[in-house]
Amino acid sequence: MGAVFVGVRHHSPACARLVAATIAEQQPAYVLIEGPADFNERIDELLLGHELPIALFSYSDDHASWAPFCDYSPEWVAIAEARGCGAEVRFIDLPAWHESFHDVSNRYADAELRYAEVVERLCAEFAVDNVDVLWDHLFESEQEPRGLAEYFDLVRGTATADVGDAAREEYMARWVRAAVHDAGERPVVVVTGGFHTPALQAMLDGGTEWPEVPERDRGASYLVPYSHARLDAFTGYQSGMPSPGYYQQVWEQGSRRAADWLVESVATRLRRRQQPVSTADLIAAHTQAGALARLRGHEHPTRTDVLDGLTSALISEDLTQPPPWTRRGTLQPGAHPALVEMIGALRGDQVGRLHPSTPAPPLVGAVQELLRTHGLDHAGKVSLDLTDPAALERSRILHRLRVLRIPGFDRVSGPSQGAAPQLDEEWGLRPVEERLAALIEAAEHGATLPEAAGVALERRARHAQLQDLAGILFDAVLCGISTLSGRVKETLNEGVRDTGDLATLGHVLSGVLGLWRHDRLFGTAKDPLLGAVIDTGTTRVLWLVEGLHGGPAPADPDRLRAMAATRDAVLHAKSALSLDVADVTGVATRVSDDVQAPPDLRGAALGLAWALGAQPDVRKVRSIAALGDWLAGLFAVAREEVLASPELVGVLDELVSAMDEEEFLVALPALRLAFSYFPPRERETIAATVLAHRGVAGDARxxxxxxxxxxxxxxxxxxxxxxxxxxxxxxxx
Structure with a gap:
């Protein structure tokens, strides 16, 4: 009888119903489905009895992708209906790791950009906002969708398949021809994205041999739990259909009851947020949705009919952004609470669960065993003394999980990049449903926890900017991973030597210094590559600041951080530097006396020289312009020295007291920044010094x-x- 093609829009209830009806009517020998052919030998895993949504996750050395299934996915319905009628099921698309999918993260994402022109013309013809509203109007509002084939013919007739699409279609056509030949007089049902259907129908002539499945050197495919939140286009997924929670109701109860459910769900969610929603509001929303449906020619209110009715009934003020269902995109900050709850209701809260017998990658079992062995498989707080080898190993396990973005392991405190050494750490552990999915997906990096964390960090380092490399290196040290450190350090050193960005330089230098100063914990003592980065970075900072000129400007915390990092390099990593302290002090003194240098940099330079032992001439402070910015620089670098100098504090008190109201208000933002470098106890010390300078008795607190x-x-x-x-x-x- 040949092939019966059913072109679908992915995640469409209307298409799922059509697929089920077609298979029931045709009783085919084969049901061929757009999906990764390398999973054919394991299709039974899909039918173990999972709670949907789930996804087929595939990965290789340089790519990962998902093929999600929910209850109303046409592909899922095709599998279930085929097994119900005794048909053979085959996935017929190229594997997810194939080069045709190089830029594709979700197999079942309809790439509407390929046929944007025809969609725009159709939207204009039917006076709708976008392809989602168009699809609802044409197909989801009908109990039996008509005109699907004509729609996809029109879409494909105006679009050109790219190289990846052409390769996929040629491969799928080979499966179709082989199945038709093998089925004899029985039909073959072919379920693919509607974009591909016209091309496949035109490719039925040719060889009838079953195609081979391409092989790969590395990688695997596993089922993972998925969720409505991950499926929703309004949260960023390139979904064939948005609003999975709503369409789940359409699939289970039909359009009319789904409309009632949406109104009730939005009202419930708003009331939980203490937003007023009266019975009159709900009646108005129902009435508006029904009127809009009749006006638009719908038998029952569609998704947009209900949403427009709710918007009219519940929102009286101007919106700061258009409703997201009028376009394809995510909600922006500041959205109206009613819009937020509408999107939340549309999304749904269903979370998939895999059957216990579902195969999992080795990493899952390895991590679960590590958590049990080290007492990390419970909920609660974990405090770690990092000088204890057993606690340090537990810390490394937790950091490896953090680097892999496994949820449920939250670091509360501990050593941080660029900070003074800290010898303890605290974590909060909590059970999270998404953990299993995250572990399965993390298996693309490796089979063991150290390997997976190391590969993840190495991949991040490949494309990282200079300011991020120090953080990656710090993460590697926290994880106890040394395999990538040498390469990252060399890249850091090259970037530091060439950069002209003082802010980035300060960020990197302070981060690397943190590793140098944490040497007792992490074994980075006297590391020559770290020392080279510190030496190069310190020299570069001094070279840049001596040539930096400009008029008064707000104090720049980033360049002040670079000056503070230079101070720490001289004080704590002197053995790594090729510069003498006298060289650094000389540069600092010249910058502090340079009237063309920015005031905050002059203050920081004075602080640097002071911190390194040079005594400042306090009398020069009286001639400083832009005092607040200058103080911000001084306090950022020489906080302790200022606290120990009653003479300087007294001069500063006199200068601030002499300001008139306008001068003080102009200086106030910079003064607030400057004094923010002092914690409360040290501010009390300054207050006591001021009282003593004025000869006033009183409580500094x-x-x-x-x-x-x-x-x-x-x-x-x-x-x-x-x-x-x-x-x-x-x-x-």
Missing amino acids: SLTRLDTDPVVVAEAMAIEQRVDALLVKGGLA
Whole structure:
């Protein structure tokens, strides 16, 4: 009888119903489905009895992709119906690791951009906003969709298949020809994306041999739990259909009851957020949705009919952004609460679960055994003394899981990049449903936890910017992984030598210094490559700051961080430097005296020289312009020296006291930044010094504690938040 083609839109209930009806009517010998042919020998794994949604996850050395299935996916329905009627099931598409899928992360994502022109013309013809609304109008609103073949013919007739599509279609056509030949007088049902259907129908002449499945050197495919949240186009998935929670209801109960469910679900979610939703509002929403459906020619309200009705009934003020169902995209910050809850209701909260007998990659079992062995398989807090070898090993396990983005392992405190050494660490452990899926997907990096974490970091390092490399190196050390460190350090050193970005340089230098100073914990003592990065970075910072000129400008915390890192390099990693302390002090002194240098940099340079032993001339402070910015630089680099100098504090008190109101208000932002470098206890020390300088007896703590009514403070903060919101709304932030 030949091939019976059913072109579908992925994740469409209407197409799923059509597939089921076609297979039931045809009773075919074969059902051929767009899916990875290398999984054919394991199709029985799909029928173990999972709770959907799930996905077929495939990975190779340089690529990973997903083929998701939910209850109403046409491909899933095709598998179930085929087995029900005794048909042979075959996936007929190229494997996910094939070069045709190099830029594809989701196999069942309809790439509407390939036929955007015809969709735009159809949307204009039917007066709808986008392809999703068009699809609902033409097909999902009908109990028995008509005109699907004509729609896909029109779409394909205006689009050109790229090289990847052409290779896939040629491969799928070989399966179709072989199955038709093998089936004899019985039909073959072919279920593929509608974009491919017209091309396959035109390729039925040719060889009838079963095609071989391409082989790969490395990689595997496994089933993973999926969720409605991951399927939803409004959260970023390139889905064939958005709003999986809503279409689940359409599949289970039909369009009319799904519309009622959506209204009730949105109302419930808004009420949980203490948003007022009256019975009158719900009646108005139902009435509006029904009227819009009749006006648009729908037998029952569609998704957009209901959403437009809810928007009309529940939102009276102007929206700061268009509703996301009028376009394809994610909600932006500041969206109206009703819109947020509508998208949440549309998304649904269903989370898939795999049958216990489902095969899993070795990494899953390896991690579960490590967690049991090291007492990390429970919920609660874990405190670790990193000087204890057993605790350090537990820390490394947790950091490897963190690097792999396995949820449920939250670091509360511990050693951090660029900070002073810390010898303890605290974690919070919690059970998370998504953990199994994350572990399965992390298996693309390796079969053991150290291997997987190392490969993940190495892949991040390949494309990382200079400012990120130090963080990757720090993560590798925390994980106890040394395989990538040498290569990353060499790349760091080259980048540091060539960069002209002082902010990035300071970030990298402080990060590498953190590793140098954590040597007792992580074994990085006297590491020659780290030392080379520190030496090169310190020299580069000094070279850049000596040539930096410019008028008064707000203090730059990034370049101040670079100056503080230079101070730490001289104080804590002197053995790694090719510079003498006198050389560094000389540069610092020249910059501090350079009237053309930015004020914050002059202050930081004075602080650097002071921290290295040079005594400043306090009298020069009286001639400083832009005092607040200058102080920000000084305090960032020489905080301890300032605290120990009553003479300087006294001069600063006199200078600030001499400001008139306008001068003080101009300097206030920079002064706030400057004094933010002091913790509360040290601010009290400064206050005591000021009192002593003025010869006044009193409690320094009372000067640093706010005695304003907390209600007044809360009201002021609320006003500031409203002003910030207005600035954002007006595009002035």
